[in-house]
Amino acid sequence: MNYRSIADASRAVANNLHKLPEGIDLVVGIPRSGMLVAPMIALNFNIKFCDISAFMENKKLGYGLTRVSKTEDLEYPHQAKKILVVDDSVSSGTSMVQVKELLEPFLDDFDITFGAVYACKNGKNFVDTYLEMVPHPRYFEWNLMHRKEASTFCVDIDGVLCFDPSREQNDDGENYKKFMLEVDQLAHPSMELGYLVTSRLEKYRPETEEWLASKGIKYKELYMNDLPSAAERQRLGRYATFKAEVYKSLPDSRLFIESEEWQARDIAKIAGKHALDFTNQTLFDPQVNLASVTEKLKYSLPQKIKNRVNRYLTKVK
Numbered sequence: 001m002n003y004r005s006i007a008d009a010s011r012a013v014a015n016n017l018h019k020l021p022e023g024i025d026l027v028v029g030i031p032r033s034g035m036l037v038a039p040m041i042a043l044n045f046n047i048k049f050c051d052i053s054a055f056m057e058n059k060k061l062g063y064g065l066t067r068v069s070k071t072e073d074l075e076y077p078h079q080a081k082k083i084l085v086v087d088d089s090v091s092s093g094t095s096m097v098q099v100k101e102l103l104e105p106f107l108d109d110f111d112i113t114f115g116a117v118y119a120c121k122n123g124k125n126f127v128d129t130y131l132e133m134v135p136h137p138r139y140f141e142w143n144l145m146h147r148k149e150a151s152t153f154c155v156d157i158d159g160v161l162c163f164d165p166s167r168e169q170n171d172d173g174e175n176y177k178k179f180m181l182e183v184d185q186l187a188h189p190s191m192e193l194g195y196l197v198t199s200r201l202e203k204y205r206p207e208t209e210e211w212l213a214s215k216g217i218k219y220k221e222l223y224m225n226d227l228p229s230a231a232e233r234q235r236l237g238r239y240a241t242f243k244a245e246v247y248k249s250l251p252d253s254r255l256f257i258e259s260e261e262w263q264a265r266d267i268a269k270i271a272g273k274h275a276l277d278f279t280n281q282t283l284f285d286p287q288v289n290l291a292s293v294t295e296k297l298k299y300s301l302p303q304k305i306k307n308r309v310n311r312y313l314t315k316v317k
Contacts, residue, residue, distance in 0.1 A: 001254070001274050002138040004118065005281035006036070009088065009140075012117055013040045016131040021113050025071045026080035028055045030099055033088035036142055037117045041086060046070040050077055052085075052099060056106075082111045088140065089118040093126035139255070141281055145189035151220065152254065154247045157198040157208070159259020160278045161217060162186050172201075172230035180207040185215050187278075192218040194253055197246045199239050202226040239263055244270035 004012075020041070027049040029038025035051055042049035047070050048061045055077040063072075074080055085103065090096050096114060103112065116123070119130035120138070144150070158164045162183045169179040180200075200208055202224045209222065223246045227233045240263040247256045248271040256275040258264040261282065268275035268284035275284045 001283065001285070002134050002136075003140075003276065003281075003283035004134060004138070005141040007281065009037055009117055010040055012132050013037060014044060017041075017044055019129055019131055020084060020115065021082065021129070023082045024084045024113070025074060026050070026055075026077060026083045028052060028077070028083055028085045030085065030087040030095060033140075033142060034086055037088050038086055041084065048074055052102065055083075056102065078109075080110065083113070085112055085114050087116045088142070089120075089134070090116040090123035090126050090130065091120050091136070093123060096126040137254075144257070145187055145193075146191060148191060149255075150189060150191040150193050152194045152252050154195045154197045154243070154250065154253050154256040155193050155219075156243070156256075156258045156278070157196055157200065160187055160257055161189075161196075161215075162211070164259070170230070177204070177207055180204060180211055183211065189217060192220070194219065195221050195223060195246070195250060197223045197243045197256070199225050199233065199242065201228075201230065201233065203228075240266035241270060243267050247271040247273060247275075 024045060025047055027038045027042040027045070027047065029035040029049060029051050031051050031053075038049045038051075048063060050059070050061055053059075054061075058076050058078045060076055061074060071080075077083075085099060087095060087099075096116075100114065106112065113128045114126075115129040115131075116127050117131045118134045118138075118140075119127060120133070120135050124130055124133070139147075139149075155161065163186055165176065165179045165183070169175050196212075196219050198208070205222070205224055208224070212219070212222075225233060225242055227236070233239075239260075243256065243258070243263065244267045247253060247267060254273055256264070256267050256271065256273065257278050258267055258275055259278050261277045261280055264275040264277040264282070265284050268286045272286045274286065276282070277284065
């Protein structure tokens, strides 16, 4: 399984600008995810950017007041000569083909390059350039809760779907009940989630279900810790173990989204399946080995450091 966070995407852009054509004077992002990476590229090149509609309609380009763009004289998209049209990723090519059809009337008047930050083996055939190859199965931070596969995920509640309670709120009594009913939402899934697996006690199921319904969060099943008290839960200390056992029992679930780093690590180890530390956006692989570490190095380090580490890993193999 391959996972990329927003921070990973930013590094991918910064470390691979040399793969993009020289002389680009405008970046055009493909909504919606392309508008995440378009400003990253534009800021690195110190040029302007816009979305597809703004380009086609030749709307005046906006800019900030704190930095002068290298293309300061470029007030409208159609004044650009060399354009990069970019999406976050390309796989089936459906979105890229549609965009190319939209921009066909402009191809004779502009030098347009079609690109993506991430591509897979098939997807690379639909673009002129890409920055990194990321094969399937793959997930991205920015669309994790908005894809159909979410219906198979195991998802923690506190620290993922809502904020964690404070020490005062977490009293296993009236303050805690009030917290569960009034806590602000954190993640906003647009798809039905698979299995909500929480260390919350079973006795708080009514409050938990009421809050989930009030926020429109849909899910298949809700698993809660069936213990008499928070003190007993703390005495046993089986936070990650409880979640991992539920996760392991669900054959269709291949990803657990957990709020705590140490729990995500333990869940992956115990269940033998991937777990995501949602807070730090770190994916824990149950099969950590030299190959998986080397794969992570391919995108997480600057090129000079990568070369040194790869030479070292070659020696120790």
